[in-house]
Amino acid sequence: MPRGAHVKAPVCGEKLGPVKKRACEPMCGIAGLLNFNEPADPALLRRMIALIRHRGPDATGLYCDSGAGLAHARLSIIDLAGGRQPMQTEDGSLSITFNGEIFNYLELRAELLERGHCFRTQSDTEVILHLYRLYGEDCVSRMNGQWAFAIWDARRQRLFLSRDRLGIRPLFYSVTGGAFVFGSEMKAVLAHPGVGRALDLDALDDIFTFWCRVPPRTIFQNIRELPPGHSMSVAGREVTVWPYWQLAFNCAPHAQRDSADRLFALLVDATRIRLRSDVPVGAYLSGGLDSTVTTALIRRFSDARLKTFSVSFDDPGFDESTYQREAVRFLETDHQEILCTGREIAAVFPDVVWHAEQPVLRTAPAPMYLLSRLAASHGYKVVLTGEGADEMLGGYDIFKEAKIRRFWAAHPDSRIRPLLLRRLYPYLPELQRQSNAYLRAFFRIRPEDLQKPFFSHVPRWELTAGLKLFFSDQVKSALATRDCYAGLEASLPPAYFQWDGFSQSQYLEASYLLPGYILSSQGDRVAMAHAVECRMPFLDYRVAEFAAALPPPLKMRGLNEKYLLKQCVNGLIPRSIKQRAKQPYRAPEAKSFFDGSPYDYVEELLSPERLKQDGIFNPASVQRLIQRFRNGGSGSIRDNMALVGILSTQLVIDQFIRSFGKRSGYGNT
Amino acid sequence: MVVEHLLFGQVDGQFSDDDSFLEKGIIDSTSVLELVSLLERQYQIKIEDEDLVPDNLDSINNLSRFIQTKLQQAA
Numbered sequence: 001m002p003r004g005a006h007v008k009a010p011v012c013g014e015k016l017g018p019v020k021k022r023a024c025e026p027m028c029g030i031a032g033l034l035n036f037n038e039p040a041d042p043a044l045l046r047r048m049i050a051l052i053r054h055r056g057p058d059a060t061g062l063y064c065d066s067g068a069g070l071a072h073a074r075l076s077i078i079d080l081a082g083g084r085q086p087m088q089t090e091d092g093s094l095s096i097t098f099n100g101e102i103f104n105y106l107e108l109r110a111e112l113l114e115r116g117h118c119f120r121t122q123s124d125t126e127v128i129l130h131l132y133r134l135y136g137e138d139c140v141s142r143m144n145g146q147w148a149f150a151i152w153d154a155r156r157q158r159l160f161l162s163r164d165r166l167g168i169r170p171l172f173y174s175v176t177g178g179a180f181v182f183g184s185e186m187k188a189v190l191a192h193p194g195v196g197r198a199l200d201l202d203a204l205d206d207i208f209t210f211w212c213r214v215p216p217r218t219i220f221q222n223i224r225e226l227p228p229g230h231s232m233s234v235a236g237r238e239v240t241v242w243p244y245w246q247l248a249f250n251c252a253p254h255a256q257r258d259s260a261d262r263l264f265a266l267l268v269d270a271t272r273i274r275l276r277s278d279v280p281v282g283a284y285l286s287g288g289l290d291s292t293v294t295t296a297l298i299r300r301f302s303d304a305r306l307k308t309f310s311v312s313f314d315d316p317g318f319d320e321s322t323y324q325r326e327a328v329r330f331l332e333t334d335h336q337e338i339l340c341t342g343r344e345i346a347a348v349f350p351d352v353v354w355h356a357e358q359p360v361l362r363t364a365p366a367p368m369y370l371l372s373r374l375a376a377s378h379g380y381k382v383v384l385t386g387e388g389a390d391e392m393l394g395g396y397d398i399f400k401e402a403k404i405r406r407f408w409a410a411h412p413d414s415r416i417r418p419l420l421l422r423r424l425y426p427y428l429p430e431l432q433r434q435s436n437a438y439l440r441a442f443f444r445i446r447p448e449d450l451q452k453p454f455f456s457h458v459p460r461w462e463l464t465a466g467l468k469l470f471f472s473d474q475v476k477s478a479l480a481t482r483d484c485y486a487g488l489e490a491s492l493p494p495a496y497f498q499w500d501g502f503s504q505s506q507y508l509e510a511s512y513l514l515p516g517y518i519l520s521s522q523g524d525r526v527a528m529a530h531a532v533e534c535r536m537p538f539l540d541y542r543v544a545e546f547a548a549a550l551p552p553p554l555k556m557r558g559l560n561e562k563y564l565l566k567q568c569v570n571g572l573i574p575r576s577i578k579q580r581a582k583q584p585y586r587a588p589e590a591k592s593f594f595d596g597s598p599y600d601y602v603e604e605l606l607s608p609e610r611l612k613q614d615g616i617f618n619p620a621s622v623q624r625l626i627q628r629f630r631n632g633g634s635g636s637i638r639d640n641m642a643l644v645g646i647l648s649t650q651l652v653i654d655q656f657i658r659s660f661g662k663r664s665g666y667g668n669t
Numbered sequence: 670m671v672v673e674h675l676l677f678g679q680v681d682g683q684f685s686d687d688d689s690f691l692e693k694g695i696i697d698s699t700s701v702l703e704l705v706s707l708l709e710r711q712y713q714i715k716i717e718d719e720d721l722v723p724d725n726l727d728s729i730n731n732l733s734r735f736i737q738t739k740l741q742q743a744a
Binding site: 433434435437438441442462463464465466469470618620621622624625636637638639 | 703722
């Protein structure tokens, strides 16, 4: 193509065929670039999208227009003719590559038709294009869904990108000397030769404190993440990022009865629109309150026997199959389950890290990887899950813990108040045996702690930060003057400091750990590894906004978590599940890697030689840590997080930096 | 022994004998009890529930004083 020419060059036949009935098109991967000085290279785009083919394995599409290039990996559901991407408007001035679903697309389409817009397909993709044409960058405020997309506006010579409010769908980017590069996963961005591959030690510092990065930082120095609830534009070399939505806890008085009715109605509608699909929709069923509620809500819309999927564990300390089966019986679902052992976790862990694209401190993403594999093996590409309820409706133990800590800090010498903390963690026997003095110290029960902005999370974060003991001297030196709390505090909205403590802790979970780990490493990444799309009714933005405005006592009454949710689901789910004690989802941890015959990759990546070469961790300390597990011990909470964190970091280095794109199978499966 | 167990052999002066294990994040609820078991085996002493307080266990100096006291009591 002539340099500088404004030439539209569709690469794969872009003339749309006859209109086919199509609803939402689940599962995809997107990638693209905007070169500053030269035309887009289709071969490079193909290489980029090839690395995320697992997100959409059935077809790829490319579109190039001078310096702009868009790529799309598609999972076709019913027919291949309609709804292909990248998609253009009829006049070709707008082109989009889109991953996700706009669940209210039918309503939006109806509004646009009334305004005289004409559609050539039945897809939600085309609705986005028309919305953008009408409302410009404000189009996203009208969308209810989960998305990451890029629109090339040829008239304005501008790229517009956006990500959904809560960070369900991912979007990463890099600005090189010659281009702006983006992709659904970092591996697509790393395929660009201008994007260097180096570990970002500040991100590592964040992960080894907060369990997740603070966006827009990623584990790679040259790659950034578009934060949830943000859009961006790229025109020439000018990159602009802005928030279009923010979770705000402006609590107002609510009548309980009315609130319960309203919450239920929102959840019903959130579920209804998330069932829009041309393919069968299943559900994950963990045995807990949230996924049982979503499964029950699905049943309101269909008489067909719903397919549900669960993971169980051979270790009774982690297993919830009794409750899963209770839910199956009550809801009469067609149920499939997979038994997950420590050895299976260890066997898939390298693949899990390849998909997660960042260090993790828990093995919990691995069983979710196996669960999506199970769903895919039964032909299911869409499942509804219960994620988001704990963040939005006050379900986590950390919220209870903070409440008890505040109660105890008011009378630090109380002998009775600490008993509440023991009651909170019945599944941690070692905590039951602690003295009051140690509990007071562990949980920072000091009146002066009450005013700290991160009061609820400090014990967890300070415990996690102890893992940095294992950093090499080089890394410790590089991070010596860094204050990770300052970076986090700088990213908080000003209003945060006016909210009550309960709302602050909800915000921390919903804005950092949820998108940074739960929805990514444990969610989208491991589900998309098998081309399975997760949809979360509790993360409908209307539910999130409604829940944020509820006063804390409606979310946690005393120590009764998710109080309002429980009030509005009477009769919908088994009473045993409604009343059961909160059991956080956990999986077998570090012992998984040392149980039975050694794993080649574990031996190699944790060897003193490799650790010294990679330079991130102290080889001698790591060997001492490994020996605890080799000796048959199960290790402390910290030991387990350390081992998993170190191993996953070594896997990131090996798979993305040392030998990117040349992943070989690891033995000992 | 404590350096070996809690600090994984790191003796490079990053931790002083007065540093709180809790403040430095190198101990959690499970590792406190592991430490107690280790001390009981190593020094052949019995650590009672009322001994499980940070004043006795939460720094190298505190530990040192506590063990000395226990050994004297046992003698």
